[in-house]
Amino acid sequence: MSAYKEIAWNGIWKQNxxxxxxxxxxxxxxxxxxxxxxxxxxxxxxxxxxxxNFAISALRAFIxxxxxxxxxxxxxxxxxxxxxxxxxxxxxxxYLVLGIFIPLIVTNCIVLARVEAFAAKNGLRASxxxxxxxxxxxIWVIALLGAVRELIGQGTLFSxxxxxxxxxxxxxxxxxxxxxxxxxxxxxxxxxxxxxxxxGRNWLDARANQRMREERIHHQAEHxxxxxxxxxx
Amino acid sequence: xxxxxEIAHRESSVLRISVRTAAIMLAFTLVFTALMAGTYKATExxxxxxxxxxxxxxxxxxxxxxxxxxxxMADSIVLPPQRTLGLDEETRIWRARKGGMPAAxxxxxxxxxxxxGRISLIMAVDADGRMVALRVTAHxxxxxxxxxxxxxxxxxxxxxxxxxxxxxxxxxxPGAKWRVKKDGGRFDQMSGATIxxxxxxxxxxxxxxxxxxxxxVLFGLPANARYEEQRSKP
Numbered sequence: 010m011s012a013y014k015e016i017a018w019n020g021i022w023k024q025n026x027x028x029x030x031x032x033x034x035x036x037x038x039x040x041x042x043x044x045x046x047x048x049x050x051x052x053x054x055x056x057x058x059x060x061x062n063f064a065i066s067a068l069r070a071f072i073x074x075x076x077x078x079x080x081x082x083x084x085x086x087x088x089x090x091x092x093x094x095x096x097x098x099x100x101x102x103x104y105l106v107l108g109i110f111i112p113l114i115v116t117n118c119i120v121l122a123r124v125e126a127f128a129a130k131n132g133l134r135a136s137x138x139x140x141x142x143x144x145x146x147x148i149w150v151i152a153l154l155g156a157v158r159e160l161i162g163q164g165t166l167f168s169x170x171x172x173x174x175x176x177x178x179x180x181x182x183x184x185x186x187x188x189x190x191x192x193x194x195x196x197x198x199x200x201x202x203x204x205x206x207x208x209g210r211n212w213l214d215a216r217a218n219q220r221m222r223e224e225r226i227h228h229q230a231e232h233x234x235x236x237x238x239x240x241x242x
Numbered sequence: 243x244x245x246x247x248e249i250a251h252r253e254s255s256v257l258r259i260s261v262r263t264a265a266i267m268l269a270f271t272l273v274f275t276a277l278m279a280g281t282y283k284a285t286e287x288x289x290x291x292x293x294x295x296x297x298x299x300x301x302x303x304x305x306x307x308x309x310x311x312x313x314x315m316a317d318s319i320v321l322p323p324q325r326t327l328g329l330d331e332e333t334r335i336w337r338a339r340k341g342g343m344p345a346a347x348x349x350x351x352x353x354x355x356x357x358x359g360r361i362s363l364i365m366a367v368d369a370d371g372r373m374v375a376l377r378v379t380a381h382x383x384x385x386x387x388x389x390x391x392x393x394x395x396x397x398x399x400x401x402x403x404x405x406x407x408x409x410x411x412x413x414x415x416p417g418a419k420w421r422v423k424k425d426g427g428r429f430d431q432m433s434g435a436t437i438x439x440x441x442x443x444x445x446x447x448x449x450x451x452x453x454x455x456x457x458x459v460l461f462g463l464p465a466n467a468r469y470e471e472q473r474s475k476p
Contacts, residue, residue, distance in 0.1 A: 073266055080267065080270050083270055090281070094282060094285045098289050191384075191387060194384075194386045
């Protein structure tokens, strides 16, 4: 596996911010009550993670080790502020939807975690790719979480999309007289669904490990028989 | 014999490192603060323009442009915090006129007793003392339960809950009936989420009464004047 592929695989699955590192749950749980909000926060997070990883990687030679954390926080907060203002000024329609999520990203410790664990020690391209991969890992999980909660909670998908694309509208998936299941929309629902997702990931990983172990035993056994057969009688 | 010299040397290098680190921290702070300040300055006019457009859009939701012909943004007065309206900050009242005659007052109010706290409202009250329309501008009511007070979230798209206040005044709905049905009034509420509806209904009734009572004073003040509550006459 090439280095970049490994970075991508780490971000999307192996070291997934939510499923494996279980970091940054505060904005995750608050915003994942429907698919559109979840994807919006995910996109904003990808932008911030790529830019902060890029900036820290570029400046890493100038940051003394002892004060790296305050400098990282300063840079991340400044970047988020600049992105927030730029969105408000140049992409105002999108800002009306994404705007409330951008300041939330500062509270997402995964941004600081990646800067500290990766960007401070790696080159520009690898760091930017790491930010992108971690962001993608974040967005697919939060999108899945949002979709499941919205479907169970109100029987729809993509509700609220008209705020981003006025010509589109949400899709009713379950019958229109579905009474809804409120707890899925409330904070406890977020914990329930997230718990199931993490359990699912652990199950898949355990299964993969099991298979690998069995293969190895099988291989060893084959090897042993071969050895026995080839031995003189 | 060389020990004191070494300690002195070490101390001076510790001091040097501290000063150097502090200087770097200061430099980073200055550079990134300058970056933020620069972006703020550069985007300020655009942000202000969008905020104004957003305000006009909100006003347009409660008062159709055909109802007035003056420049609303130029014809407003300053409203100091009003407890009756649930406002703890200074706001503005926009005065719509048609052919020079008072047409409607557009102002903000808030219900502080929503299920999850404050519900911000904007409304237009016409010269006859009727609510032209009422809208919720910000709230934290429970998603899927109490958020039907916002027409964007109301499942009844044809006739959202909040539109039942449109074109009503105390001449058609007496003050005692300006309540939700559960409290013996005439306005609907969704079962299981009465608190949100009750908060909006009561706050809008209070705000309407407040505006009707002061209508002439509010229309009469010069533009950009500050409204001061009159002491009740003896």
